[in-house]
Amino acid sequence: MDEKDVRLFLPEHHDVKENPIKKKIRQLMYDYELLKMETNMDINPHSRESLELYSSLYNEMSPLLTAITCHIICINGYRHKKIRESINHTQKILGLLKILNERYVISLTSNDYMDDMRWFTISNLTCKEIVEEIKKCLKEVSY
Secondary structure (H helix, E strand, O other): OOHHHHHOOOHHHOOOOOOHHHHHHHHHHHHHHHHHHHHHOOOOOOOHHHHHHHHHHHHHHHHHHHHHHHHHHHHHOOOOHHHHHHHHHHHHHHHHHHHHHHHHHHHHHOOOHHHOOHHHHHOOOOHHHHHHHHHHHHHHOOO
C-alpha cells in the first residue's frame, strides 16, 4: 500500500456530516422517550429528584424545539397540519414541564418547598396532575 491508500483509512475521511437539524430532532425524540419512561414509572412526582429530572428535560428540550420550529418555518412555512399539531403538542408539554422546572427552582431555594407560597402561584395543579397531563399529551404527539 502506498501513502495515498493509507490516508483513505484515516478517520477524518470517514466522518459522516450529519445535518444539524436532524441531530436536534433525534435528540428531541430521545428526550421524549426519557419523558415517557419517567412518566410511566410509579414514582413520587413531588420529590426533588423527579423535579430535577423534569427540569433538566425542560432545559434541554426547549431550545431544541425553538431551533426545529424556526427551521420548519423557514423551509416550508409551517403549512403541514401534522407538523403544526406536533409542534403545538410539544409546546403544551414544554409548558407543563416549565411549571415543574419552576417548582424545582423553588425546591432549591426553600426549606419547606411544599408549603412555600410560590408553589401554587405557578399553577393550581399538583405535580401528579401535571405529570398525568403530560402523559395525555405524549399519547397525542406523533413523531
